[in-house]
Amino acid sequence: MTEPVEGLxxxxxxxxLAALVRRHGDFDHAExxxxxxxxxAATQWRDSGLPANPRGWLVxxxxxxxxxxxxxxxxxxxxxxxxxxxxxxxxxxxxxxxLELLLLCCHPALTRPSQVALTLxxxxxxxxxxxxxxxxxxxxTIAQRISRAxxxxxxxxxxxxxxPDAELGTRIATVAAVVYLIFTEGHTASSGPAVxxxxxxxxxxxxxxxxxxxxxxxxxxAAHRGxxxxxxxxxxxxxxxxxSRVGDGGRLVPLAEQDRSTWDRARIEExxxxxxxxxxxxxxxxxxxxxxxxxxxAEAPSTDRTDWPQILALYDLLVAFAPGPMTSLNRIVAxxxxxxxxxALAELEDCAAExxxxxxxxxxxxxxxxxxxxxxxxxxxxxxxxxxxLSVPEQRYLMTRVQALTG
Amino acid sequence: xxxxxxxxxxxxAREQFAAMSEEVQAAGLKAYQVLNASLVDAGEFVAAxxxxxxxxxxxxxxxxxxxVSTDGPFAEAKELLAGFYLVDVPSRERAVEIATQIPEVQGxxxxxxVRPVMDxxxxxx
Numbered sequence: 001m002t003e004p005v006e007g008l009x010x011x012x013x014x015x016x017l018a019a020l021v022r023r024h025g026d027f028d029h030a031e032x033x034x035x036x037x038x039x040x041a042a043t044q045w046r047d048s049g050l051p052a053n054p055r056g057w058l059v060x061x062x063x064x065x066x067x068x069x070x071x072x073x074x075x076x077x078x079x080x081x082x083x084x085x086x087x088x089x090x091x092x093x094x095x096x097x098x099l100e101l102l103l104l105c106c107h108p109a110l111t112r113p114s115q116v117a118l119t120l121x122x123x124x125x126x127x128x129x130x131x132x133x134x135x136x137x138x139x140x141t142i143a144q145r146i147s148r149a150x151x152x153x154x155x156x157x158x159x160x161x162x163x164p165d166a167e168l169g170t171r172i173a174t175v176a177a178v179v180y181l182i183f184t185e186g187h188t189a190s191s192g193p194a195v196x197x198x199x200x201x202x203x204x205x206x207x208x209x210x211x212x213x214x215x216x217x218x219x220x221x222a223a224h225r226g227x228x229x230x231x232x233x234x235x236x237x238x239x240x241x242x243x244s245r246v247g248d249g250g251r252l253v254p255l256a257e258q259d260r261s262t263w264d265r266a267r268i269e270e271x272x273x274x275x276x277x278x279x280x281x282x283x284x285x286x287x288x289x290x291x292x293x294x295x296x297x298a299e300a301p302s303t304d305r306t307d308w309p310q311i312l313a314l315y316d317l318l319v320a321f322a323p324g325p326m327t328s329l330n331r332i333v334a335x336x337x338x339x340x341x342x343x344a345l346a347e348l349e350d351c352a353a354e355x356x357x358x359x360x361x362x363x364x365x366x367x368x369x370x371x372x373x374x375x376x377x378x379x380x381x382x383x384x385x386x387x388x389x390l391s392v393p394e395q396r397y398l399m400t401r402v403q404a405l406t407g
Numbered sequence: 408x409x410x411x412x413x414x415x416x417x418x419x420a421r422e423q424f425a426a427m428s429e430e431v432q433a434a435g436l437k438a439y440q441v442l443n444a445s446l447v448d449a450g451e452f453v454a455a456x457x458x459x460x461x462x463x464x465x466x467x468x469x470x471x472x473x474x475v476s477t478d479g480p481f482a483e484a485k486e487l488l489a490g491f492y493l494v495d496v497p498s499r500e501r502a503v504e505i506a507t508q509i510p511e512v513q514g515x516x517x518x519x520x521v522r523p524v525m526d527x528x529x530x531x532x
Contacts (some may be wrong), residue, residue, distance in 0.1 A: 111497045114450065136409075137453050137495050145450025188528035250527065390525050 005045050008054060009038055010206070013125030016058040018097030020066060021160050027104060028150040029069045030062075031122050037062035038125060098123060098210045099175075099221075100160050105149075106175045109156045114149040115178045116185075117142050123210075124203045134185070134200055162220060172224050176231050176287065179207045183235050187242060188391075201239055208232040226282020229274045230291045236271035237294035240264040252397040256303040268298045286322035289314050308337035325358045332364055341368045359388030363398060375405050409453060409495050409524035410502035414509060416489035420516040421460075438510040446494060446505065453493040461487055489517065499523070 013034060020030040040061055041054075051057040105119040120126045120134075128146065132139040163171050186200030212228045215221040221228075244258035275291040282288070293314045300306035315331035328351050336344035345368050348361070355361045366381030379402050386398035424432065446452040462480035469475075492509070496502050502521050511517040 113495070113497055117450075135495070140447065141450050141452050141495065144447060144452075148448070148450055185528070390523050392525050392527050395525070 005042065005050075008050075009041055009058075010125040010203070012055050012058050013038055014098045014101050014123045014210075015055060016062050017122055018101055018160075019059045020062055021101070022097060024063075024066060025160070026066075027160065028154050029073070030066055031150060033066035033069055034058075034062045035121070035127070036065045038127075040065075097160070099214045099218075100162065102175045102178075102207070102211070103163065103171055104153055104158055104160065106171070106178045107149075107153050107156060107158055108171070108174060109152050110149050112178070112181065114145050114152075115174070116181060117145045118149045119178055119207070120182065120200075120203065121146055123207065126199075126203070130199075165220070168220070169224065172221075172228075175211065176227065179204050179211070179231065180235070180287075182207070183238070187238060201235075201242070205232070205235050205239065208235050223283075226278040227285040227287045229278035229282070230285060230287030230289075233271040233274035233278070233291035234287055234294055236267045236274070237291060237298050240267035240271065240298060246393070250393050250396075251400075252393045254397075255297065260301065263298065268295075271295060272299065284317065284321065286318060289318040289321060293318070306337075308334055312338045325355050326360070328355060329358070329360050329364050333367070336368055336371070341372045344368050345372075359385050362388065363394075366398075366401070370401070370405065379405050408498065408502075409493060409526075410499070411522045411524055412492040412494065412502065412506050412509070413488060413520040413522065414490045414492075414511060414517050415486040415520060416511060416517040418483060418485060418487055420487075420511065421489075424516070435510055435514075442505075442508055442510070446492070451494045451496050451501075451505070453495050455490070455492045457490040458488060486518065493524070 016037065017030060017034045020033060021027050024030060037058055041058055045051070045054075101123050102119065105122050106115045110118070117131055117135075120131050121128060126134075128143050129139050132142040135142070162168060182200050183204035186202075186204065208228070208231050212225075212232050215225045215228045240263050241258065243262045243264070244260070245253055245255075247253045271291065272295045275288060275295050278288050279292060293311055296307050296311050296314070312331070312334040315327065315334050318327050319331055332344050332348050332351075335347055345365070348355075348365055348368070352361065362381045362385035366378045366385060369375075369378035369381060382398045382401045382405075386395050386402070389395050389398065424435065427435075443452070443455060446455075461483075464479040464481070465476050466479075466481070467474055467476045489511070492505065494502060494505055496505070499521070506512060506519045506521050509517070509519060512519045
């Protein structure tokens with residue numbers, strides 16, 4: 001498939017699905033129908049060119065496919081008469097239902113891997129095979145994950161609408177977490193056999209834009225605008241640095257050594273503007289805070305000339321909003337830059353119980369000890385971290401530190 | 408998260424299994440089919456295989472004179488790596504739960520090792 005057609009199909013897929021679900025209900029079969037229509041479109045549009053109204057074409061073909069699926073199901077159940085021959089009028093709808101779709105795909109009854117797979121297919125318009133390739137599992141496993149997820153949604157009686165205000169916050173937080181996870185799956189894939197995952201980065205940014213656009217137009221979502229701005233800003237600011245964080249052969253380059261001239265200035269500018277606006281207008285939240293931290297890094301000319309007191313203040317807030325081992329550890333790195341390595345080490349020991357078993361405890365402690373010149377102790381910590389990590393590039397990086405300090 | 412579940416079978420378990428009644432053997436094989444189907448159904452299955460006896464192994468090594476391959480049997484370890492499951496699951500707890508559902512483990516004929524699979528992602532930051 002050519003790039004423009006592929007991009008257009010990804011954009012139209014959730015719109016067509018939303019149109020079908022709004023009109024006919026039956027999310028489960030509607031999703032299958034849209035997948036079939038996408039395959040039709042991919043071949044026909046390539047061979048015969050784009051139709052005059054691509055969205056209308058896709059909705060019409062998907063609706064026809066849905067009726068076919070119903071007929072197949074019905075004949076299987078021997079009750080063909082129960083299917084009304086629903087006249088298929090063209091659906092004209094200017095409404096954007098992507099958020100309703102995302103809320104369904106990220107339904108709380110689903111496990112995180114199921115939410116991710118369903119979101120990528122139903123809203124992202126990715127084929128099952130593409131998702132399977134991205135996650136290095138058999139296509140049948142993803143197909144089953146998706147079909148099971150849809151059955152769970154149907155059983156839960158979830159409706160194609162925004163949940164009540166009391167629930168909306170947590171539900172949107174789940175959607176944001178899924179979008180962020182899709183981003184990190186793409187962003188952190190550097191080398192090795194996991195090719196094709198860069199697409200996930202682009203897809204997650206597109207989803208974050210969809211969410212933000214919708215929130216901007218819909219007053220029911222006013223309370224969530226700040227965090228959705230923050231999410232998009234965080235993705236843009238993180239992605240802006242992607243070219244510099246991985247060196248030859250998938251070698252991990254730490255922030256201090258990254259070539260800042262390769263950072264994507266346009267992305268940084270957009271991200272900084274988004275997060276600045278959000279912080280000024282909206283109540284604080286974890287995505288805004290993480291984006292603000294990323295913005296301070298992005299605007300600094302070097303690690304030494306970074307506004308570490310501001311970063312530490314932001315981490316103090318973030319620990320209060322969204323406590324977690326990674327947040328605590330990142331905060332300790334900032335403590336070292338502001339108050340020195342001794343203070344940071346003492347704080348690290350203070351929260352050692354909370355962080356027990358996290359391999360990054362060893363790499364952070366090793367980093368602090370290395371800066372203090374306590375080489376032997378640093379080496380020991382790096383070795384412990386290298387044994388515990390599940391990331392091949394990170395392990396190689398830690399081994400490189402050991403080599404540098406012992407060689 | 409992917410986990411490799413390694414089935415370390417007690418030496419002699421296969422012989423003991425063959426000595427059991429046909430019904431018990433059929434039930435054992437059926438239990439594996441049920442487990443495999445449930446993993447496929449849950450969208451967690453990546454791969455699973457039973458391995459031939461380690462006396463059938465070939466070990467290949469690079470030496471000063473080039474590659475040298477040696478066919479088994481080798482000195483027997485106490486346990487035999489008899490098979491594996493590769494699963495993609497939301498948590499380690501779920502991987503351990505799957506491990507306890509392996510019929511040989513339930514029957515006390517094997518110990519099981521649950522090992523996280525490394526990936527090529529660069530982690531956060």
